[in-house]
Amino acid sequence: MTTLSFEKALEDLEKIVEKLEKGGLSLSESLSHFEKGVKLAKFLRDELEKAEKKVNVLLKDEKGEVKEKPFELEKEEEAPSENEEVADPGKDEDLPF
Numbered sequence: 446m447t448t449l450s451f452e453k454a455l456e457d458l459e460k461i462v463e464k465l466e467k468g469g470l471s472l473s474e475s476l477s478h479f480e481k482g483v484k485l486a487k488f489l490r491d492e493l494e495k496a497e498k499k500v501n502v503l504l505k506d507e508k509g510e511v512k513e514k515p516f517e518l519e520k521e522e523e524a525p526s527e528n529e530e531v532a533d534p535g536k537d538e539d540l541p542f
Contacts, residue, residue, distance in 0.1 A: 451492045458485040 449457075461482040465475060506512050 449488065451489065454485050454488050454492075458482055458489065461485070 461478045464470065465478055465482070470478065504512055
């Protein structure tokens with residue numbers, strides 16, 4: 446399942462749920478679909494956890510502590526405040542990866 450994308454796995458899981466909710470499957474078919482659904486759900490959960498860890502790395506401050514901030518798109522017209530440091534987009538040495 447490692448070559449499966451998150452989006453495809455989610456789509457497959459939704460189809461399985463629809464089939465199970467619709468009914469009309471034999472017990473064997475239902476169990477088979479349920480088993481595949483559980484595997485897909487685990488894959489999706491693992492992928493979400495990986496994404497969360499990446500986001501946490503990106504949000505860490507200079508002390509290594511995660512700062513929680515609401516996600517907001519910044520307007521390009523806004524200039525940084527006096528106390529705010531402006532990151533040099535040409536410098537990659539500050540990136541953790």
